Amino acid sequence: MASSLIIGQYVPADSVVHKLDPRTKIMMIFTFVIIVFFANNAYSYLWLTVFSLSAAALTKVKPRFLLKGLKPVWFLIVFTFLLHLFVTREGDVLTTLLGFPVYSGALIQGFQISLRFFLLILVTSLLTLTTTPIEITDAIETLLHPLKKIKFPVHELALMMSISLRFIPTLMQETEKISKAQASRGVDFKTGPLKERIQAVVPLLVPLFVSAFKRAEELAMAMEARGYRGGEGRTRLRELEIVARDYVAIGLFLVVMVGLFYLRT
Amino acid sequence: MTLNQVIFDNVSFRYAEDQPWVLKNVSFSIKQDEWVAILGHNGSGKSTIAKLMNGLLFPDEGAIYVHGMEVTPETVWDVREKVGMVFQNPDNQFVGTTVRDDVAFGLENRGIDRRIMLNRIEDSLTSVRMSDYLFHEPHRLSGGQKQRVAIAGVLAIQPELIILDEATAMLDPRGRKDIMMTVNDLREETKVNLVSITHDLNEIVGADRVIVMNEGEIWLETVPRELFKQEEALRQIGLDVPFTAKVTNRLKDIMDFDQQPLTQKELLDQLWTFHSKK
Numbered sequence: 004m005a006s007s008l009i010i011g012q013y014v015p016a017d018s019v020v021h022k023l024d025p026r027t028k029i030m031m032i033f034t035f036v037i038i039v040f041f042a043n044n045a046y047s048y049l050w051l052t053v054f055s056l057s058a059a060a061l062t063k064v065k066p067r068f069l070l071k072g073l074k075p076v077w078f079l080i081v082f083t084f085l086l087h088l089f090v091t092r093e094g095d096v097l098t099t100l101l102g103f104p105v106y107s108g109a110l111i112q113g114f115q116i117s118l119r120f121f122l123l124i125l126v127t128s129l130l131t132l133t134t135t136p137i138e139i140t141d142a143i144e145t146l147l148h149p150l151k152k153i154k155f156p157v158h159e160l161a162l163m164m165s166i167s168l169r170f171i172p173t174l175m176q177e178t179e180k181i182s183k184a185q186a187s188r189g190v191d192f193k194t195g196p197l198k199e200r201i202q203a204v205v206p207l208l209v210p211l212f213v214s215a216f217k218r219a220e221e222l223a224m225a226m227e228a229r230g231y232r233g234g235e236g237r238t239r240l241r242e243l244e245i246v247a248r249d250y251v252a253i254g255l256f257l258v259v260m261v262g263l264f265y266l267r268t
Numbered sequence: 269m270t271l272n273q274v275i276f277d278n279v280s281f282r283y284a285e286d287q288p289w290v291l292k293n294v295s296f297s298i299k300q301d302e303w304v305a306i307l308g309h310n311g312s313g314k315s316t317i318a319k320l321m322n323g324l325l326f327p328d329e330g331a332i333y334v335h336g337m338e339v340t341p342e343t344v345w346d347v348r349e350k351v352g353m354v355f356q357n358p359d360n361q362f363v364g365t366t367v368r369d370d371v372a373f374g375l376e377n378r379g380i381d382r383r384i385m386l387n388r389i390e391d392s393l394t395s396v397r398m399s400d401y402l403f404h405e406p407h408r409l410s411g412g413q414k415q416r417v418a419i420a421g422v423l424a425i426q427p428e429l430i431i432l433d434e435a436t437a438m439l440d441p442r443g444r445k446d447i448m449m450t451v452n453d454l455r456e457e458t459k460v461n462l463v464s465i466t467h468d469l470n471e472i473v474g475a476d477r478v479i480v481m482n483e484g485e486i487w488l489e490t491v492p493r494e495l496f497k498q499e500e501a502l503r504q505i506g507l508d509v510p511f512t513a514k515v516t517n518r519l520k521d522i523m524d525f526d527q528q529p530l531t532q533k534e535l536l537d538q539l540w541t542f543h544s545k546k
Contacts, residue, residue: 225361240372
């Protein structure tokens with residue numbers, strides 16, 4: 004069971020995208036999310052599609068995993084397309100579908116919007132596919148570092164995130180243990196009306212919360228005993244480093260951006 | 269001159285004013301290089317002693333000195349620099365997401381340079397035989413392995429004193445044996461100052477001295493060999509001697525022992541040489 008507990012959807016592979024500094028990845032993806040909205044003609048969309056697909060290919064993640072990540076949003080993409088197809092009334096009437104007239108402008112609009120949607124999801128999922136949660140945490144801590152000036156608890160936030168990540172598997176194992184213990188005493192989690200099934204969760208949650216609080220208390224004591232006194236004067240084992248690879252990636256991304264603004268009308 | 273590493277001077281402690289004393293006028297000292305076991309059943313105050321030693325709690329009466337410093341809210345961080353502690357629950361003291369990160373935690377807190385950190389992590393994990401698990405997550409380790417990582421985390425900060433607060437209590441027999449082996453090896457290699465707190469008499473065999481606690485008071489201060497002779501008295505305060513000691517104590521009616529055997533091997537040696545000595 005333990006091996007299936009990979010948090011998020013990180014897929015380990017030896018690719019250049021995996022090796023990129025998480026900060027580089029977060030910044031590029033963040034920018035991409037914004038510039039996607041600047042594409043407004045076929046060339047600019049093609050340009051972004053080429054970029055996204057080559058980025059996806061560079062990760063060496065199997066297309067199967069990529070599609071799995073997109074699974075929950077397929078419906079939304081198709082729905083957006085159909086909505087635009089029937090609602091937009093621009094250009095010439097091409098044909099009638101189910102009694103509705105379909106305009107040429109609608110076809111283009113529907114296609115563009117759902118493509119934009121697809122590219123957004125694809126590129127953002129590349130981040131979680133190629134970056135471990137702890138790397139993302141580290142990146143967030145360093146990227147948010149300037150916020151320290153306005154007393155935003157950056158270090159504490161990052162520590163909370165990493166402790167949560169560390170305890171997810173532990174608490175999941177515990178949930179399983181408690182649910183088995185309660186099932187053996189006759190609590191039925193799987194059958195019966197919805198109301199009863201919701202009530203059955205209570206004997207699961209109460210012991211889980213009690214033990215989680217006890218854990219938190221003991222962990223805090225252990226951390227104190229190990230000399231933890233906040234973020235001041237702390238050094239870090241995991242160090243993020245921007246190397247040549249990252250500069251090349253940022254350079255290429257700038258080319259994509261400049262290209263996009265050249266191609267759009 | 270041997271320095272007294274830890275001194276408890278008439279220490280009394282209770283959790284709240286309206287509650288009974290957990291510790292009553294406890295005085296003892298622990299010398300440098302010494303391994304002292306603190307023994308007692310549940311509620312005897314033995315874990316409170318551990319928490320007092322590195323300032324997780326402060327005494328209501330009396331004073332505690334660790335490495336020449338009195339433990340007070342002002343000195344507590346300097347004391348913790350020198351005292352490493354391993355707790356009972358293997359899961360609730362594992363802070364890092366991987367073995368390497370967890371060992372680093374104490375070093376990061378002390379602001380130690382990254383390059384030194386990497387060396388120390390490697391060395392300390394090697395001495396607890398966990399260096400092959402550098403990037404393992406805690407849920408892929410057994411309880412005994414997690415406790416070994418906890419010991420490595422303590423070793424990495426190079427403390428003057430290591431406290432094991434019932435570090436084996438939640439482990440299976442195999443994990444327990446494993447931890448005791450690790451601790452014994454450590455003692456042999458480094459002569460580190462050790463305080464182990466336990467209710468299991470099997471675990472005091474390697475100690476230089478034993479302090480037996482009962483109802484918040486020191487009941488007896490002796491060496492393991494002497495303690496094993498007191499089977500009856502120990503049973504009255506809720507402690508059980510190991511099988512070896514039981515056998516020896518029964519055999520005493522019919523044969524003489526040179527000395528109280530501590531381990532099964534010592535007992536066997538005395539038994540098979542018994543006849544030839546007569």
